[in-house]
Amino acid sequence: MSAEGAKAWASATLAERGRWLPWALVALALSYPFWFDIPPISYVSLDVLGLKQDVIISIGVYVMLALGLNIVVGFAGLLDLGYVAFFALGAYTVGWFASDKFSGTSFHLASNASEGAAGIHLNFWLVILIAGVIAAIAGVIIGWPTLRLRGDYLAIVTLGFGEIIPDVFRNADKLPFPGGFQATPPFIDFTNVNLTNGVRGVRQLDRPGFGEHLDTWTGGFLPDRFNPTHLEPWYFTVVAMVGVTIFVILRLERSKMGRAWVAVREDEVAASAMGVPLMRTKLWAYGIGAVFGGLVGAYWGGFIGSVFPTSFFFNISIIVLCMVIVGGMGNVYGVILGAIVLQYLNVAGLDKIGRGFHEVLGTDETVFAKYKFLIFGLLLVIMMLMRPEGIIPHARRKAELHEAEEEGGQEPAYGDLYEARERA
Amino acid sequence: MTDIPAPAPPLLARRRPPTSDLLRWIFGALLLLGLAYWLVGEAIADPARFAQVSVIGFSNGMIYALVALGYTLVYGIIELINFAHGDNFMLGSFQAQSLIVDGSFQLPLLFYTVAIPLGAAAAVTDSWWQKGYTIGLAVVLAMAFCMTINVTIERIGYKPLRASPRLAALITAIGFSFILQGIGLSWKSASRIPVPEIVPATPLVEVDGVVYYDVRDLMVLLITIPVLLALTWLVRSTKQGKAMRATAQDRDASAMMGIDVDRTISFTFALGGALAGAGGVIYALYIGTTYFQLGFRLGLIAFTSAVLGGIGNLTGAVLGGILIGLVSAYNDGFGDARWTYSVIFTILILILVFRPSGLLGERVPEGQ
Numbered sequence: 052m053s054a055e056g057a058k059a060w061a062s063a064t065l066a067e068r069g070r071w072l073p074w075a076l077v078a079l080a081l082s083y084p085f086w087f088d089i090p091p092i093s094y095v096s097l098d099v100l101g102l103k104q105d106v107i108i109s110i111g112v113y114v115m116l117a118l119g120l121n122i123v124v125g126f127a128g129l130l131d132l133g134y135v136a137f138f139a140l141g142a143y144t145v146g147w148f149a150s151d152k153f154s155g156t157s158f159h160l161a162s163n164a165s166e167g168a169a170g171i172h173l174n175f176w177l178v179i180l181i182a183g184v185i186a187a188i189a190g191v192i193i194g195w196p197t198l199r200l201r202g203d204y205l206a207i208v209t210l211g212f213g214e215i216i217p218d219v220f221r222n223a224d225k226l227p228f229p230g231g232f233q234a235t236p237p238f239i240d241f242t243n244v245n246l247t248n249g250v251r252g253v254r255q256l257d258r259p260g261f262g263e264h265l266d267t268w269t270g271g272f273l274p275d276r277f278n279p280t281h282l283e284p285w286y287f288t289v290v291a292m293v294g295v296t297i298f299v300i301l302r303l304e305r306s307k308m309g310r311a312w313v314a315v316r317e318d319e320v321a322a323s324a325m326g327v328p329l330m331r332t333k334l335w336a337y338g339i340g341a342v343f344g345g346l347v348g349a350y351w352g353g354f355i356g357s358v359f360p361t362s363f364f365f366n367i368s369i370i371v372l373c374m375v376i377v378g379g380m381g382n383v384y385g386v387i388l389g390a391i392v393l394q395y396l397n398v399a400g401l402d403k404i405g406r407g408f409h410e411v412l413g414t415d416e417t418v419f420a421k422y423k424f425l426i427f428g429l430l431l432v433i434m435m436l437m438r439p440e441g442i443i444p445h446a447r448r449k450a451e452l453h454e455a456e457e458e459g460g461q462e463p464a465y466g467d468l469y470e471a472r473e474r475a
Numbered sequence: 476m477t478d479i480p481a482p483a484p485p486l487l488a489r490r491r492p493p494t495s496d497l498l499r500w501i502f503g504a505l506l507l508l509g510l511a512y513w514l515v516g517e518a519i520a521d522p523a524r525f526a527q528v529s530v531i532g533f534s535n536g537m538i539y540a541l542v543a544l545g546y547t548l549v550y551g552i553i554e555l556i557n558f559a560h561g562d563n564f565m566l567g568s569f570q571a572q573s574l575i576v577d578g579s580f581q582l583p584l585l586f587y588t589v590a591i592p593l594g595a596a597a598a599v600t601d602s603w604w605q606k607g608y609t610i611g612l613a614v615v616l617a618m619a620f621c622m623t624i625n626v627t628i629e630r631i632g633y634k635p636l637r638a639s640p641r642l643a644a645l646i647t648a649i650g651f652s653f654i655l656q657g658i659g660l661s662w663k664s665a666s667r668i669p670v671p672e673i674v675p676a677t678p679l680v681e682v683d684g685v686v687y688y689d690v691r692d693l694m695v696l697l698i699t700i701p702v703l704l705a706l707t708w709l710v711r712s713t714k715q716g717k718a719m720r721a722t723a724q725d726r727d728a729s730a731m732m733g734i735d736v737d738r739t740i741s742f743t744f745a746l747g748g749a750l751a752g753a754g755g756v757i758y759a760l761y762i763g764t765t766y767f768q769l770g771f772r773l774g775l776i777a778f779t780s781a782v783l784g785g786i787g788n789l790t791g792a793v794l795g796g797i798l799i800g801l802v803s804a805y806n807d808g809f810g811d812a813r814w815t816y817s818v819i820f821t822i823l824i825l826i827l828v829f830r831p832s833g834l835l836g837e838r839v840p841e842g843q
Contacts, residue, residue, distance in 0.1 A: 130642050132649075196828040203556045203645050207778065208827050211820040214775070218817045365771070369649065376646060418586075421665075425585075425657025431650030432632055435643050 072384075080290050083107070084283050101399035104282040110394045111289035112351050116367075117374040117390035118296050118383065119343030124372065125381035125445070126309060127336035128316030129198070130206040132368050133213020136193075137186040137341040139220060139363035141348020144182035146253030146358045147246075148173045163260040163276050175259035179349040186345020187338045194337040198330060213368050221360035224249030252359035259288065259353050277353075285354055292350060296343055300383055303339070312336050313447065366424065370397060373427050377434055379441025388443060393430075397423060499829050506825075517809045523685045528808035529801065530688055534695045534761060536800020541699065541754035542777035543784070543792040544706065545625075545747030551723045551787035552743045554641070555633060558648035561774015562655035563624050563748055567617040567755020568765040569663055572670045574613045575759070580620075583662035598671035606673050610760070614698060618752035624655070625748030626741050634737070652771070659767035667766050670759045695757055702753045703793065706746065710789065715742055723787070772816070776803070779823040785833025794834060 084104075087096050096102045116138060123131045146152055149162070151170030162172035173181070197208040219226075227241040247253065260266075261273040277284050303309045311332045314322035323329050352358050370393065378389020401419035409416035419426070434441065440449040518525040542564050549557045566583075573581045578596030582589040597609035628651050636644045680688035710716040718739045721729040730736050758773075759765055780799040784791025799819060806815045826833060 128642075130645065197824070200827060200831070203554075203641060204827055204831070206642075206645060207556060207782075208824055210775070211823050215817045215820050218814075222811075222813045222817075369653070372646070372649075422657050422660065424653045425660070428650040428653025428657065432647050432654065435639075435647040435650065436632070436635055439639065439643050 077294065080294075081287075084286055099403075100395075101403045102395070103399070104286060106395070106399045108282065108285055108289055108354065109398055110391055111286070111293055112347050112354075113371065113374065113394040113397075114387050114390040115289070115293050115296050115343055115347040116371045117378070117386050118293070118300055119340045119347070120371050121340075121375050121381065121383070121386045122300065122303070122312075122343070123336050123340035124375050125386065126304065126316065127312040127333060129333060129336060130203070130209075131337070131340070132206050132210035132365075132372070133193075133216070134209075134340070134344055134371055135363050135365065135367040136213045136216040137190065137344030138348040138351070138367065139216055139358075139360075140186050140189055141179075141182040141345035141350075142352030142355075142358040142363075143220060143247060143253070143348075144185050144345070145175075145178055145256045145349050145352035147171065148181060149175055149178045149257035149353070150253055150255055152248070152253050161262075162257060163262060164257050172257055175257055175353060178257075179259075179346055182345040182349035183342045184345075186341040186348070189345075190338040190341030191334055194334050198333040198337060210365070210368075213365060217360050217363045220247045220363070221250055223247040224251075247360070250360060252357055254357040256352055256356055256358070258356070259284075259350075279356065289350065292347065297383060297387075304383070308332070308335055369424075370394075370427065373431055377430060377441060379443040379445055381445035381447070382441065382443050385441050385443030385445065389441065393427070396426075401426070503829060513809075514805060517805070523682075523687075524808065526687055527685065528804050530692055531808075532801035532804025533797060534692045534800070535804060536780075536797035537695050537699045538754050538758050538761065538796075539773075539777045539780045539800050540793040540796025541702065541750045541757070542774065543780035543796045544789060545750045546774075546778050547781040547784070547786055547789060547792040548743050548747045548750075550781070552719065552740055553633070553637070555644050555648065556778065557625075557744075557747070558645070558774070559628055559651035559655055560625075560747065560751055560770075561772075561777065562652050562659065562770035563621050564751040564755045564758070564773065564777075565659055565765065565767065565770030566624060566655060566662075567621045567752040568670075568759040568769065569659060569668070569755075569767075570617040570620050570752070571613040571756040571759035572663075572668055572765060574609055574616065575671055575673055578609070580616050581662070583658050585658060586661050588662055597673045609673065610694075610698075610756070613756045613759075614753055617756045618749040621752030621755065622745045622748035625744045625751070629741055629744040634740075652774075656767055656770065659770075663767065665767065667764050670763050670765060672763055674760055691761055695761055698753060698757055702750065706750065706789070709746065715739070719743055775823075776819055779819055779826075782823060783826055783833055785835040788833065788835045791833055791835035798834075 086092055087102075116134070119137075120131065120134050123129050123134070148171050149164075150172075151168060153171050154169040156171060157167065157169050158171045158173075159166075159168075160172070160177070161174040163175070164172040193209070193212050197205060197212075200208060223244075223246040225243040226246050228244040229241060231240040231242075233240045258277045258279075260276040261269075263275050265273045266275040274281075274284055277288075311322070311327045312335075314325065314327050315329060315332050319329060322332075355362075371390075374390040374393045375386050376389070377393060378387065379385025401423050402417075405414075405416045405419035408414045408418070415421075438444075542561065545560045545564075546557060549555060549560070569583075570581065573579060573590075574593070574595045575597050577590065577592075578594050579590040579592045582591070593612060595605075595609040595612050597606045600606065632647045632651055633644055636647060674691050674694050676686075676689040676691050678686040678689050679693060680686070708716075710719060718729065718734045719742065721732065721734055722736055722739045726736055729739075758769075776799060777796065780795035781792045782795070783798060784793070784795030786792075799822070802822065803815045803819060806812065806818050810818075
């Protein structure tokens with residue numbers, strides 16, 4: 052590169068410099084299944100990195116989760132510690148509308164389940180949309196009373212919901228449901244309703260598919276029923292979902308709503324004075340964030356094939372939060388990078404590193420996988436102390452986080468200290 | 476907080492409480508009436524069992540109160556929810572367990588534990604002197620241990636972030652919570668850790684073969700009350716306590732009056748840690764089992780207690796702890812134990828939404 056070119060490169064804004072970047076990433080993502088089998092590459096990706104296809108798919112799922120949470124945390128500045136609730140809700144939606152859970156009835160709608168099978172079987176793509184809608188409704192119901200709280204109180208309340216919802220799924224095999232009236236107190240006659248099968252979970256969920264016609268027409272490229280051993284259709288589905296998510300989020304960020312979110316994040320009082328309706332803006336952020344959680348939850352339910360209440364712990368909320376923070380709050384590319392790195396470490400990387408250390412040093416090979424939460428905790432602390440804006444910072448977010456230093460020099464005066472705290 | 480006084484309402488404006496306030500009151504009153512109806516019904520149906528359940532709830536509530544005080548002290552002074560506090564409490568209970576089983580004070584360095592033998596093992600002895608020595612040592616050492624951890628976390632993690640947005644400190648606190656859990660995991664193991672029963676449940680008050688009060692319940696009081704008295708004395712009557720109250724009220728003004736704000740904040744963290752340590756010892760002795768993820772859930776319950784009592788209010792934290800202890804015991808005893816955790820969280824959410832200042836609260840969360 053010539054000196055001129057280097058200069059232009061350095062002075063170009065990120066947007067100009069990165070114009071080719073999205074397309075390169077799309078090409079990389081779409082072509083991946085075709086070249087990952089080629090021997091020298093598969094040695095690196097499979098044997099060294101352990102990037103099996105299901106690992107890649109789970110990375111895709113977490114990228115989408117992180118992007119959804121990024122709307123709430125990164126754009127609107129609302130710390131949500133209960134994001135896993137929407138993920139769980141999405142997965143259970145598949146359990147309700149695409150399995151033999153309600154075996155008392157038999158209702159089919161454009162489903163690829165075997166003819167006449169018991170239970171409600173809707174078309175899987177429809178179920179994914181329903182999951183998004185249910186998650187949005189849940190988001191609004193949860194957000195309505197709580198979003199008037201600010202900062203850490205909101206964090207605790209969302210954490211409370213995030214803890215209650217798995218509990219409800221666990222206990223909802225005998226959910227007391229008012230079934231009628233009675234003469235003696237407590238006047239309402241409760242019947243037990245089984246909504247979730249409790250700890251046994253809902254098994255044998257339907258798998259997505261495109262129906263027989265498309266299957267034969269495309270020669271199996273759009274299969275009738277996705278297969279748990281043939282993962283390429285799953286992979287392309289999650290790539291498509293992530294692609295749509297990125298597109299929607301990039302458009303949202305530049306929309307009126309997106310600018311309102313940033314305004315609310317930076318200064319609620321000023322935003323309100325400028326005519327931004329606080330509650331409505333926050334509810335939109337919360338609801339839209341929830342939609343992506345629900346959508347990807349439904350996909351994940353279909354991919355795993357069963358849902359259990361134990362798979363939706365607080366830890367998932369924290370991992371996703373880590374992805375958003377480590378990558379760079381508010382910056383879509385940063386969040387994607389954070390999700391890819393952390394989810395890779397979570398599913399395969401720490402295990403591989405542990406084995407590598409075992410071979411060289413003879414340490415316990417599970418040590419990294421066992422202490423992954425310690426590692427994530429350290430990451431959170433180090434990021435917050437060293438580089439709170441994340442790996443790929445969002446320009447505006449970075450300016451906010453470093454405001455105190457620029458204004459007050461090394462040691463902020465006490466007046467600044469309060470201002471900085473209030474701005475948060 | 477720099478509070479901007481609200482503009483005075485115009486003199487002629489009609490002052491009518493908004494409808495939402497009225498609905499809120501009706502909803503709250505109905506909820507409380509329903510609760511009272513249910514409890515009175517249970518009390519009439521089986522008074523003996525009701526009394527028993529109440530005692531269990533009270534003793535559990537004391538543990539929650541000790542942990543809740545740590546949350547409330549820290550929140551009162553720097554308005555940070557110290558997420559790592561519950562895990563600190565867990566480490567305190569681990570320390571008590573080591574003293575009872577091995578008779579040694581243990582220093583958990585990651586993946587390696589240094590044991591300092593103190594001849595305290597009470598699991599193998601019948602001598603009350605030995606047991607008393609162990610319990611006393613456990614209380615003192617666990618308090619010192621948790622105090623050190625809390626102050627260290629504050630110095631490393633929270634102090635540099637005091638000028639940053641509040642969420643930064645909160646996220647750091649979550650990070651420390653996971654780090655402490657990791658330390659707990661490497662110190663003991665991932666399974667539930669039994670604590671030998673060194674204080675037997677010998678009945679003290681017994682009517683018609685129904686035990687109402689036993690030695691263990693007494694032990695909870697014998698440890699909690701001196702600790703609470705010492706705390707009250709520290710906060711109310713010492714110079715350091717005065718500095719704490721001043722800093723909580725207005726940090727700017729305190730700094731101008733010559734109060735060493737940094738030292739005062741560290742002192743507050745030390746107090747909170749000590750209370751968590753005492754709570755951990757009581758938990759180990761009273762419940763008889765501990766777990767490396769104990770701190771997360773119990774910490775949240777304790778935080779709920781602090782919010783229920785009014786965060787920032789010391790009496791409120793104790794009251795809230797006891798109330799939450801009672802509610803969870805009643806739900807375990809008369810309701811469905813599977814829902815207890817959800818009930819506690821529902822209380823938290825209802826309070827934050829309907830009465831964010833808590834029962835005795837002084838400090839209203841921002842934005843209300």
